[in-house]
Amino acid sequence: MASLVGSRVERKEDKRFLTGKGRYTSDINIANQTYAIFIRSPHARAKIKKIDTSKALKSSGVVDILTGEHIAQDKIGGLIAGWAIRSEDGSEMKCPANPPLAKDSVNFVGDPVAVVFAETLDEAKAAADLVKVDYKVLKAVSNLGEAMNSEAIHDGIDKNLCYDWLLGDRQKVKEAFEKADKIIKLDINNNRLIPNAMEPRACVIDYNTASEEITCYTTSQNPHLSRLIMSAFGGVAPENKLRVVAPDVGGGFGSKINLYNEEIVCSWASKKIERPIKWVAERTESFLTDTHGRDHITHAELAVTNDGKFLGFKNETIANLGAYARVFGTVTPTYLFGPCATGVYIMPAAYSNVKAVYTNTAPVDAYRGAGRPEATYTIERIVDKAAMELGMDPIEIRMKNFPTEFPFKQTLVHQIDSGDYVAGLNKAKEMADYDGFAARKKESESKGKLRGIGVTSYFEACGIAPSPVVMMLGCGVGLWESAEVRFNPTGQVTVYTGSHSHGQSHQTTFAQIAADELGVPIENIDVVHGDTDKGTFGMGTYGSRSLTVGGIAIVNACKKIVNKGKRIAAKMLEASPDEVDFKNGEFVVAKSNKKKTIGEVAFASYLPGVRDEVKSPLPEGDEPGLIESSFFDPANFSFPAGSHICEVEIDPETGHVKLDKYTAVDDFGTIVNPLIVEGQVHGGLAQGIGQALYENAQYDDSGQLITASYMDYTMPRADDLPDFNLGFTCTKATTNPLGVKGCGEAGTIAATPTVMNAVINALGGKEISLPATAEKVWKACKEMKKSNAKAA
Amino acid sequence: MKTFNYHSAKDVKEASKLASSNSAFLAGGMTTIPSMKLGLASYKDIIDIKRIKKLSGIKISGKTVTIGATTKHSEVASSKDVKKAIPSLAALAEGIGDPQVRNRGTIGGSIANNDPAADYPSACIALNATIHTNNRSIDAEKFFRGMFETCLKSTEVIEAIEFSIPQKSSYQKLPNPASRYAIIGVYVAKHKTGINVGITGAKSCVYNDKDLAGALTKNFSSSAIDSVKISSSGMNSDIHASSDYRANMVKAFAKKAVDAC
Numbered sequence A: 001m002a003s004l005v006g007s008r009v010e011r012k013e014d015k016r017f018l019t020g021k022g023r024y025t026s027d028i029n030i031a032n033q034t035y036a037i038f039i040r041s042p043h044a045r046a047k048i049k050k051i052d053t054s055k056a057l058k059s060s061g062v063v064d065i066l067t068g069e070h071i072a073q074d075k076i077g078g079l080i081a082g083w084a085i086r087s088e089d090g091s092e093m094k095c096p097a098n099p100p101l102a103k104d105s106v107n108f109v110g111d112p113v114a115v116v117f118a119e120t121l122d123e124a125k126a127a128a129d130l131v132k133v134d135y136k137v138l139k140a141v142s143n144l145g146e147a148m149n150s151e152a153i154h155d156g157i158d159k160n161l162c163y164d165w166l167l168g169d170r171q172k173v174k175e176a177f178e179k180a181d182k183i184i185k186l187d188i189n190n191n192r193l194i195p196n197a198m199e200p201r202a203c204v205i206d207y208n209t210a211s212e213e214i215t216c217y218t219t220s221q222n223p224h225l226s227r228l229i230m231s232a233f234g235g236v237a238p239e240n241k242l243r244v245v246a247p248d249v250g251g252g253f254g255s256k257i258n259l260y261n262e263e264i265v266c267s268w269a270s271k272k273i274e275r276p277i278k279w280v281a282e283r284t285e286s287f288l289t290d291t292h293g294r295d296h297i298t299h300a301e302l303a304v305t306n307d308g309k310f311l312g313f314k315n316e317t318i319a320n321l322g323a324y325a326r327v328f329g330t331v332t333p334t335y336l337f338g339p340c341a342t343g344v345y346i347m348p349a350a351y352s353n354v355k356a357v358y359t360n361t362a363p364v365d366a367y368r369g370a371g372r373p374e375a376t377y378t379i380e381r382i383v384d385k386a387a388m389e390l391g392m393d394p395i396e397i398r399m400k401n402f403p404t405e406f407p408f409k410q411t412l413v414h415q416i417d418s419g420d421y422v423a424g425l426n427k428a429k430e431m432a433d434y435d436g437f438a439a440r441k442k443e444s445e446s447k448g449k450l451r452g453i454g455v456t457s458y459f460e461a462c463g464i465a466p467s468p469v470v471m472m473l474g475c476g477v478g479l480w481e482s483a484e485v486r487f488n489p490t491g492q493v494t495v496y497t498g499s500h501s502h503g504q505s506h507q508t509t510f511a512q513i514a515a516d517e518l519g520v521p522i523e524n525i526d527v528v529h530g531d532t533d534k535g536t537f538g539m540g541t542y543g544s545r546s547l548t549v550g551g552i553a554i555v556n557a558c559k560k561i562v563n564k565g566k567r568i569a570a571k572m573l574e575a576s577p578d579e580v581d582f583k584n585g586e587f588v589v590a591k592s593n594k595k596k597t598i599g600e601v602a603f604a605s606y607l608p609g610v611r612d613e614v615k616s617p618l619p620e621g622d623e624p625g626l627i628e629s630s631f632f633d634p635a636n637f638s639f640p641a642g643s644h645i646c647e648v649e650i651d652p653e654t655g656h657v658k659l660d661k662y663t664a665v666d667d668f669g670t671i672v673n674p675l676i677v678e679g680q681v682h683g684g685l686a687q688g689i690g691q692a693l694y695e696n697a698q699y700d701d702s703g704q705l706i707t708a709s710y711m712d713y714t715m716p717r718a719d720d721l722p723d724f725n726l727g728f729t730c731t732k733a734t735t736n737p738l739g740v741k742g743c744g745e746a747g748t749i750a751a752t753p754t755v756m757n758a759v760i761n762a763l764g765g766k767e768i769s770l771p772a773t774a775e776k777v778w779k780a781c782k783e784m785k786k787s788n789a790k791a792a
Numbered sequence B: 001m002k003t004f005n006y007h008s009a010k011d012v013k014e015a016s017k018l019a020s021s022n023s024a025f026l027a028g029g030m031t032t033i034p035s036m037k038l039g040l041a042s043y044k045d046i047i048d049i050k051r052i053k054k055l056s057g058i059k060i061s062g063k064t065v066t067i068g069a070t071t072k073h074s075e076v077a078s079s080k081d082v083k084k085a086i087p088s089l090a091a092l093a094e095g096i097g098d099p100q101v102r103n104r105g106t107i108g109g110s111i112a113n114n115d116p117a118a119d120y121p122s123a124c125i126a127l128n129a130t131i132h133t134n135n136r137s138i139d140a141e142k143f144f145r146g147m148f149e150t151c152l153k154s155t156e157v158i159e160a161i162e163f164s165i166p167q168k169s170s171y172q173k174l175p176n177p178a179s180r181y182a183i184i185g186v187y188v189a190k191h192k193t194g195i196n197v198g199i200t201g202a203k204s205c206v207y208n209d210k211d212l213a214g215a216l217t218k219n220f221s222s223s224a225i226d227s228v229k230i231s232s233s234g235m236n237s238d239i240h241a242s243s244d245y246r247a248n249m250v251k252a253f254a255k256k257a258v259d260a261c
């Protein structure tokens, strides 16, 4: 049987998703369900003086209305930050309470204060209009740059500062800077983004009054974690009385990692009102209350020699947490950001200092790439600036500072097991026809257009897992992953994984690796995920970890199956287990050339009895059945890397940026399914390009989100994007048996700096902030024209 | 969405009779339904006019193109007749919103709504359109009154829009990157009788830019536009474009339009 790992197997998911047969949370309806509508703060910051529900309670169809008072009475816990980060001075981070329904104060527009349950959605909405909330409006803190000098939003959190964190050695950096020929300085923003998963958040809750069990169907990237948090911190029900199911989920991008207010409130309330509950977010609610991403202000400095060697790097960043610290909120701008800020380079000395602050805006948390796009943007922009100031070619300066020996100890944290950055950049250079750029630029100029080229080389630390490491860095749990592989007596296989697919195509990729391990046709392998009642505990999907951690647990469980199969086959074939070889789904004894298929062995494993002439195939000490599980905790993160090059053409009359060519060369180690990986890269690139040119979540001074709909929040569209030119290099990861590295976030990480470097290159080095909208670019073109005229 | 009465009118007379100051006609629903869902508008009666056959269709005469009020944007965009008679008008329709919007939205709905950023109003101005309703015919210059305001009475139904076929014309639009409505759109049309420059998106209501038209009357070339001063005062300003940028873009897109004529 040919190996499936490496082949473009069409997605098992396609039929379901492309024919509208997916089953999403809002497709689920429970008999007798009520409909929930949340009443949300219209103010960014206010004290709640009084909530009057008396009129609303009498409105037609209303079942109940609950507020923060009820939550407090029932002692239901709030939302939590999953990582404890310490400040440079050793003090602990400061996190405000975040009750599922606000009782005393609201801290962002959309913060829920009450919930109405009614027989129909229309009745719930009508009643919600009748709930009177009396607010004392306070001055909102909505500007990130001013947050530390503004009034404290939360009691006891001085300067709105959660922590002031340092990674690296200030003294060493100081010494390095003293030796520099030149110091390159850069002030940049990293624009705030709204994840915009295609499927809005939703939950359907079914409380069984007899078994006292709550089933929560929800849009989650990690149902097991949601159950744990809802039980251990929310106190909604013990874990064994709580089942969390995340069925088909239409995209997450990090925004569905968190357990949200609505899931806690509806799960708790379903028990209270003894009725099933359905809640589906409207798009405006998604804009307002899904966790947002990015939102940094950074000052960076790079110390260089005249011939372009890097000596040291400083990264001073202010990161926006929004109103509350959520699950990955505190780690995203620290350990997921700081270490990667020195990029793919040998950097003798460096530090990252991050001040994370609270503002009256939606909570900010992990968003595709989480910290690493911000880091890569910082280093790749300053490296380009250095090249420009030193009069060097952007490729040359990068090559000059690449490590060439692996494992490579990166300056701040990571020990990178494998890579070949030179090969990646060379390949990108060739595929992008870098040398032909000058001619294309001339041609653009002859049409009155400006052309720019941008280069980015990145690495990232993903496959977020190694429990000893992440727990040392402050994570509240270990981030291993689990798998269970079950043979039915008749030979089909069910693979249970603790990771979750919401666009990643696990049903196909995981079936491919199990098919190779077990020699079973892929059609006979089903992958099950997303239900805490099915399979073992799992940590879920984010940080490009599903294959590198969850996939390896599957490989290991399959290996256990094969080992047990060998013992059984040995007995059936009258040989000793070490005489049995397993290949292509068959157990073979070489000396007698006798064999049994794995299907026959599976069947036998379920028939341990002795009858007439038939002897039990089970060796002594082995239990019946062919089911094995495994927990995989890798030795390290995985470190994909690559180089991207793009070209833009700018119309100086209008400022319109046309993305003309985009080449991405990535090293993801072993590629299990190129078709799926290319899809992941395409989607990632679109999001990274979206950040560079279009997307920008904006709050006004009073804390109103002014980009709360698609009329104002610009998503990238297919016709904004060129055909992507993808290439791959391969250095296998040494920390897992497949040699795989994460691929889900790479496109997002590399694309933003690549595009901005190209835009700024076209503008002759003139800095502009993210995103490069037409008006900003037009202004820059005008200034460029002026200064060119002056020079001439 | 608040509850309302739904009627499907069999003819224009019935539609008009059902209408009141608390009703809306339902053509494509691309404006009415989102505004109702967002709670920005509510009506007692919704009067569906899509089943009225006579309101839909495209007719070409020697001098004019007449488009029925409920003709969809996609129908105008793909009409061979329109493409031949006034290619810029078909191109305008092709550039409205996205395929979903074009497959439902109608020309009558678009001009009745008179969104300051809508495309069709500029065509009406540039192409000397006459708006035919169930009780009168109105010149485009008089039809558009202000932001989301026309001279239509609440019981009045637009039946068709009649455009003069110009000698040359072009519509050039700077789309809002998010919604694809016009940040600004400039429709230049040269008729035997004179030149019009219909501008949308720039101000609270579409207008005919007499300065640009005057300059082009003297010299129909993009260089003639260079000397025209476009003031930013009175121009819209929002997160996508400041008034200064809009003023400059009116000029830049007017030049593009002339070059494309």
Ligand SMILES: Cc1cc2nc3c(=O)[nH]c(=O)nc-3n(C[C@H](O)[C@H](O)[C@H](O)COP(=O)(O)OP(=O)(O)OC[C@H]3O[C@@H](n4cnc5c(N)ncnc54)[C@H](O)[C@@H]3O)c2cc1C
Residues within 6 Å of the ligand: B023, B024, B025, B026, B027, B028, B029, B030, B031, B032, B033, B034, B049, B069, B070, B095, B096, B097, B098, B101, B104, B105, B106, B107, B108, B109, B110, B112, B113, B115, B117, B118, B119, B120, B152, B156, B157, B158, B159, B179, B180, B181, B182
């Ligand atoms: C996402 C999106 C993007 C869009 N982008 C653009 C764009 O780029 N450019 C652009 O120009 N437009 C755009 N639109 C608007 C679109 O063109 C709509 O077609 C238009 O606004 C309304 O047309 P409708 O047929 O849908 O009208 P409806 O929504 O059905 O009605 C709108 C109003 O017009 C009145 N009305 C409708 N028909 C008549 C009639 N025959 N007589 C009298 N009154 C009538 C109704 O009473 C109602 O008040 C966009 C819309 C959406 C949702």
